[in-house]
Amino acid sequence: MQNPIKPTNSELEILQILWEKGPCSVREVHEILEAKKAVGYTTTLKLMQIMCEKNILARDVSAKTHVYKTAISQKTTQRQAVQKMIQTMFKGSPSGLVMQALGNHNTSKEELDAIRSYLNELENSLPLDTTKNKTKKQK
Template identity: 65%
Template sequence: MTGTANLKPTESELEILQILWEKGDCTVRDVHEVLEKNKDAGYTTTLKLMQIMHEKGLVARDTSAKTHIYSALINQQKTQQHLVNKMIDNVFNGSAARMVIQALGNHKASKDEIDSIKKYLDELSNQ
């Protein structure tokens, strides 16, 4: 498995990884159908991206059947942690608080999300 320190998935690769993390093993067609719902993506573009992702070690490809099956090789949580840490360091000068404030100021959080954040903060302050 590839170490997260070396990962540099592009935005398009992250979209594909999100689909694989959510659905599990998929064909290119499966991934393409999900991508097509939100953006104008050609099948051959999706295929090429997934081939590149295989070369980079982001996904595995099972070629034992006529239709190739792809699966994510990298862990969703570790990838998210790596990208968030990178963003905190590079965009928010090391301040997690500034990132959280920016995120909450730019996106409407649901009551459940706010309750979850409050619960997490309470647990942190009780440690």
């Protein structure tokens, strides 16, 4: 199994831009980053070059201006980050993460309904536990 890619916070900022905007030049990414915080163009360029070396980004060099796109999916990256957080901060307990997330934020009724619906789907997709019935019958 391939080791999960672990983007840094700065790399995640760039990934977020590319996931939202699609393929971009360094200049386009830099302008978006610069609107949020002070960052030099060469810093953005170097970081994106490193991300290419780490196979986090892919670069199209067919035109004069190089265009970068993500080489990893947003869903996979989110899943890996959540798994790491569950393991390291919640001792492997997904419910601990959910309780913390819901307890510290104003969750709308629509979000709660969506969560409830998702939990119902999960519960209905679980296989029936037949070991409990066998144990009771054997006694």
